[in-house]
Amino acid sequence: MRGSVLRLNRLLTTISSSARFPSSPLTRAFPLVNTRRFCSSCHSLNNSSLKMADNGAWGAWQVESSTFTKAVVAAMQKLYPEEIADKSWDNVGLLVGNSENDVKKSKKVLVTNDLTYQVAVDAIEQDVSVIVSYHPFIFGGLKSITNKDPQQATLLRLAKAGIAVYCPHTAVDAAPEGLNTWLADIVSGPHQSQRSVAIPCSTVPSSHSGAGYGAIGRFDNAVSLSEIILRLAEKLGGLKHVMVASPVGADVKTTKISSFGVCAGSGYDVLKKAEVDLLVTGETSHHSALRAIQQGQTLVQVFHSNSERGYLQEVLKPKLEAAIKENVPEAEVVVSKYDKDPFTILDVNDLK
Secondary structure, three states, X not given: OHHHHHHHHHHHHHHHHHHOOOOOHHHHHOOOOOOOOOOHHHHHHHHHHOXXXXXXXXXXXXXXXXXXXXXXXXHHHHHOOHHHOOOOOOOOEEEEOOEHHHXXXXXXXXXXXXXXXXXXXXXXXXXXXXXXXXXXXXXXOOOOOOOOOHHHHHHHHHXXXXXXXXXXXXXXXXXXXXXXXXXXXXXXXXXXXXXXXXEEOOOOOHHHOOOEEEEEEEEEEEEEHHHHHHHHHHHOOOOOOOEEEOOOOOOOOOOEEEEEEEEOOOOHHHHOOOOOXXXXXXXXXXXXXXXXXXXXXXXXXXXXXXXXXHHHHHHHHHHHHXXXXXXXXXXXXXXXXXXXOOOOOOOHHHHO
């Protein structure tokens, strides 16, 4: 009896193994063995989004990207080619995709400086199909995707809603008519200045010649520092406070500026070799500020996203909408009320 049981177990094991290899002789000998290697019910549910191959094979490679998402990506790459982004550290491009079946009826894009959970919820409520987030939504490698981490919880929410995410970041910075050109225009105001880039891009498509990181300007005639600061505060959203580091003994009200360098965001490293009177950036470190004033330079910082958000709303948004409408006339580009700088400067006397 024991020998019969052992022989039966060996036979069942062999049949089970053969089920994984449909071409084996034993499988042909036992035609009732189920050799299907996928769940038929799961397959039938997903069949609408998959194109079956002639040989019956199916898989993730057959999921088609959204046509509207492709149109948005093409428009962004036309305006801000990924070739001019600093890919040595930056993470640009389509970071979260969606499929044709995920696409909503509205052809709507939301532009934001930072993709927070609140912005994601706002995008869902506005029935958005694609988010263009200036800052990369995914920077480092993900080892899990759970609701315990705010970034991952946001990713899960977006994936469930079928919303794609495209991030251009330094491609926007480096474009000839990009973020830093816009910031340099604010510093210059009505005054004439000769322009150049702080660091030219190593790879530049012919359509974007002159691309580079940061912008350098040299005035034909010196301009008052206080005038420049007031103009920055107005054009960057009505700022009430900016941070200024001046050389010892210098007076902001009487300082004249003949040359300047600008780089949005955390831009000091791009500008640190620039031989100019004034440096304008979003944020920098204590030691960078000390280095600047020891070199006789004035440093103005306006907070990180304050140096960026205005460009997205005033320039990128209308340019992107016009570019998409060339192929999708009903397209619309919106912004989020939740996209704002995380810092608020408080007067402690207001807390008393």
